[in-house]
Amino acid sequence: MSLFANRIYSKTITSLPTLILFLVVILGLNQNIIYKDFNFIINFSYIIIFFWSLKKPEHLGYGLIFFAGIINDVVQSLPIGISSLGYLLLSVIGAFIRNRSIIYNLIYDWISFFIAILIVGSVNYIILTTIFKIPIVYESLILGLFVTFLIYPIFFKIFIWIDNIVLIKQNDKKNR
Amino acid sequence: MSREMGRDDLVISARSIFLNKSNRQKFSLLTLIVVSIIVLSLEYFKTGPINHFRSVAKDAVFKTSYVISLPFLSLKNAYYGVSDLLKVYEENKQLKIIDLNIDELKLENQFLKEENLRLNALIEEKNLFSNNYHLTKILLDQESPYLRSIVINKGFKHDIKIGSGVRSGSYFIGKVVGVNYLTSRVLLINDLNSKIPVIIEPNGTSAIVSGNGSKFNGDIEYLPEKDQVEEGYIVYTSGADGIISSGIPIGKINIINNKKYVKFFADFDQLKFVKVYFKK
Numbered sequence: 001m002s003l004f005a006n007r008i009y010s011k012t013i014t015s016l017p018t019l020i021l022f023l024v025v026i027l028g029l030n031q032n033i034i035y036k037d038f039n040f041i042i043n044f045s046y047i048i049i050f051f052w053s054l055k056k057p058e059h060l061g062y063g064l065i066f067f068a069g070i071i072n073d074v075v076q077s078l079p080i081g082i083s084s085l086g087y088l089l090l091s092v093i094g095a096f097i098r099n100r101s102i103i104y105n106l107i108y109d110w111i112s113f114f115i116a117i118l119i120v121g122s123v124n125y126i127i128l129t130t131i132f133k134i135p136i137v138y139e140s141l142i143l144g145l146f147v148t149f150l151i152y153p154i155f156f157k158i159f160i161w162i163d164n165i166v167l168i169k170q171n172d173k174k175n176r
Numbered sequence: 177m178s179r180e181m182g183r184d185d186l187v188i189s190a191r192s193i194f195l196n197k198s199n200r201q202k203f204s205l206l207t208l209i210v211v212s213i214i215v216l217s218l219e220y221f222k223t224g225p226i227n228h229f230r231s232v233a234k235d236a237v238f239k240t241s242y243v244i245s246l247p248f249l250s251l252k253n254a255y256y257g258v259s260d261l262l263k264v265y266e267e268n269k270q271l272k273i274i275d276l277n278i279d280e281l282k283l284e285n286q287f288l289k290e291e292n293l294r295l296n297a298l299i300e301e302k303n304l305f306s307n308n309y310h311l312t313k314i315l316l317d318q319e320s321p322y323l324r325s326i327v328i329n330k331g332f333k334h335d336i337k338i339g340s341g342v343r344s345g346s347y348f349i350g351k352v353v354g355v356n357y358l359t360s361r362v363l364l365i366n367d368l369n370s371k372i373p374v375i376i377e378p379n380g381t382s383a384i385v386s387g388n389g390s391k392f393n394g395d396i397e398y399l400p401e402k403d404q405v406e407e408g409y410i411v412y413t414s415g416a417d418g419i420i421s422s423g424i425p426i427g428k429i430n431i432i433n434n435k436k437y438v439k440f441f442a443d444f445d446q447l448k449f450v451k452v453y454f455k456k
Binding site for chain 1 (some may be wrong): 185189190192193194203204205208209211212213214216217218219230233234237238240241244245318325354361368369393421422
């Protein structure tokens with residue numbers, strides 16, 4: 001591989017978390033599921049932001065998280081700034097857990113994630129219903145958060161794999 | 177003593193989280209949270225330069241989003257194209273067997289149209305069917321439990337107004353709820369917040385169709401107590417709100433477990449181009 005192509009590849013790999021987050025918000029990939037009478041949304045962006053804020057905040061800048069939130073609001077037609085606030089709150093919780101804990105494992109992360117999304121969901125719900133008077137079906141919100149919580153381990157494994165690739169690429173760069 | 181140490185630890189971690197910037201972070205979390213709250217509070221301003229700036233920013237995001245989603249859209253369209261082709265093939269096989277007598281139907285249609293024109297002239301009724309429709313492309317097709325809407329590539333530059341009716345082919349699908357300079361957001365009829373005044377033919381019963389989130393059926397509200405509405409009756413827009421034109425077909429009555437629904441004519445999964453009403 002030429003030096004230029006190698007550099008592009010390396011840059012893409014290290015920016016992968018940011019690229020995934022922006023693809024999710026720009027394309028509106030936070031999946032809406034309708035099953036019988038249940039209607040809920042799986043929020044992939046919550047998983048991405050929490051994981052990378054907790055594990056490797058250097059791969060996902062806070063400024064970019066803020067910007068992703070603004071785009072998400074425009075695409076989803078929500079009051080501009082609400083998603084940014086939610087995403088940054090999630091980053092705060094992720095950073096807090098990173099600072100206070102010594103042991104990292106999936107179960108610990110998973111439970112922390114559940115608490116984090118409940119806090120962010122509550123803040124979003126309170127702001128949207130009380131200030132902006134947007135009718136939100138409470139059951140849909142809770143169901144969506146619960147399903148997002150359930151699928152966290154799958155993404156945990158995928159992101160750990162991505163992180164390893166990034167690490168290998170960074171080591172290659174240092175050794176060169 | 178240990179409690180004091182714990183409190184100190186908490187203060188140190190809070191300070192490090194909110195104020196410190198690590199090597200690749202350009203902004204601290206506290207700054208960005210404050211900026212988010214300021215941006216959120218700007219939603220209060222619905223007119224003036226802030227609104228213009230918001231409208232231009234939304235246009236930019238919608239157009240960028242459309243360009244980025246093009247490869248994914250083409251994949252989705254290819255999938256629907258193939259399934260449509262298979263359906264058409266099957267339908268064609270069945271239609272070859274049935275004698276539709278199209279020529280007779282055409283003549284009958286022509287006769288009814290002319291009769292309608294004649295009777296309208298007699299009672300000095302204005303023409304219900306307007307041709308002031310822009311054919312527009314859908315930039316974004318957004319589905320969430322909170323909002324079922326699409327973004328189209330026509331805005332107030334093209335004389336689109338809030339409340340204008342939107343059709344897919346001949347069928348009503350929703351109304352414009354937000355207008356930017358080059359783009360607009362259309363609230364689909366199946367959204368929870370959508371309420372459309374309708375008339376049910378042939379007996380002319382007035383009612384309101386409200387969305388329930390389903391892509392296939394909508395709820396009917398405010399039917400008269402002794403309603404004579406039966407399965408298969410056609411639901412049209414009534415134009416009672418004074419904004420949406422009357423006589424646009426929406427769907428037909430479907431009775432499920434003794435409850436009346438409107439089965440939409442439009443297929444919300446396959447919207448690519450829509451017609452939006454404009455008034456100069």
